[in-house]
Amino acid sequence: MPDLTTIDRDVRQFLADNFILDNSGADLGADESLTQAGVLDSMGVLELIMFVEERFGVSIPDEDTLPENLDSVARIVAYIGRRLAQGA
C-alpha cells in the first residue's frame, strides 16, 4: 500500500501532466481549491476519478464525489489514504 508521501507525489504528477501546462505542480498549495484555481473543471474531475481508480484501485462512489474529498491535493491524498486504509 503506498504511503501518503507517495500518494501526494503521484497526485501532483497527475495534475501537472494533465492540467497544469507551465510548471510541475510542485508549487500548488496543498489546501488550494483546484476548482477555484481553474485547475479542475467537471471534465477534469472525471479524469481525476479515473486516475484514482486506476492508479490506486480505489473505486469512488457517487456519494463521495464531493469537494471535501477531491478539491485540493491534501483532500485527495487524505481521501485515497482513508479508502486504502479501509481496504477499498
Added chain:
Amino acid sequence: MAEAFGPHVLRVADPEAAITAITEGMRREVRAFRRRGGVLGLSGGIDSTVVAALAARAFGPGNVLGVLMPEADSSEDTLRLSRLAASSAGIETAMEEITPILDAVGCYRRRDEAFKRVIPEYGPGWKAKIVLPSVVESESFRLFSVVALAPDGRTLKERLPLEDYLQVVAATNFKQRTRKMLEYYHADRLNYCVLGTPNRLEYDQGFFVKNGDGAADVKPIAHLYKSQVYQLAEALGVPEEIRSRPPTTDTYSMPQSQEEFYFSLPYDKMDLCLYAVDHGVGADAVAASLGLTAEQVDRVFKDIAGKRRVSAYLHAAPRLAVEGPAGA
C-alpha cells in the same frame, strides 16, 4: 424604499421598442453581409419561434425560411409546434428529415455503444438520456449519469466515466451540426444569412454545440435573458401553446429538461442568478427572492463561473499559431 431584488429587474419596459431595435439591427447586419433574408432552424421552442417572428418583421415573411429538421429522437410535439411557429410568423418552411444522415454518420450507433459499455443490457427498444445532479440539493461535483428506460419499464442509472461521456456527447453533437449544415445549405441557395437562436443564458453559459447550434451569422436574441424572450414572444403574438411549452433539449430518446442536462435551476431563476452575478447582487438578496439559502445561491454562482470558463472554448474563433502572413 428601493424595491427588493426580484423578477422585475428583467422586465422589458417597452417590448415594441425592443422589437424595433432588434429588427433594425437584423436588417443592418444582414445588409452588411450583402445577403437578403434569413434562414433558421425551427424546433417548436420559444427561442426559434421568437427569432422567426422577428425575422418576418425585419425582412418580410417572404424573405425568411424556417427549416424543420426532426430526427428519430425528436418529441412528438416538435414538428407540429415548429409548423405552428412558421404559420404564426407567416414564413415558408423546408422539411429536412435528418435521421438518415445521422444514421449514415453513425450518430445513434456511436452513442449507443457508449451507453452499452455503461449499461450492458442497453439495446433496441431502450430509451436513455444523460443527467446531472442538482446544484441546489447537493454539494457534489456535477458529473453526468446515464438514465436508461428498459422496454419492461425498469429505470437504470449509472455514472458515465469520462470516455463514455465524451463519446455520447460527441455522437449527439452530430444532430446540431447536421442541422446547421442544412441551414447553411438553404442560406447559400437563397443568398440569406443564418439566424442563430440562443438566448443570453444559453449564449453566456455555453449551452450550445460549437459549429452546431452555436454557429450563425446573426444572433438576434443573444442579449436577452430567457424571461425577456418570453415577454417579447407575447408582444410578437407567439401562440400560447408554444409560450407555455416547458423548455427541453429534445436531443435524447427520453424527455430531458434543461436543468437535468445543463443549468442549475429553471430558466427564470437562472436568469436572475446570471443577472445578479453581472450586477454585483449578493447571494443573500438573491436567496430571499428565489426561496433558496444563500449557500445554495453561492453554489449556483460558482456553477455560472465554471461554465463561463468552459464556454470560452466554445466561443473562440480559430486561432493562428503564428501571427503574420503565411510563409513570413
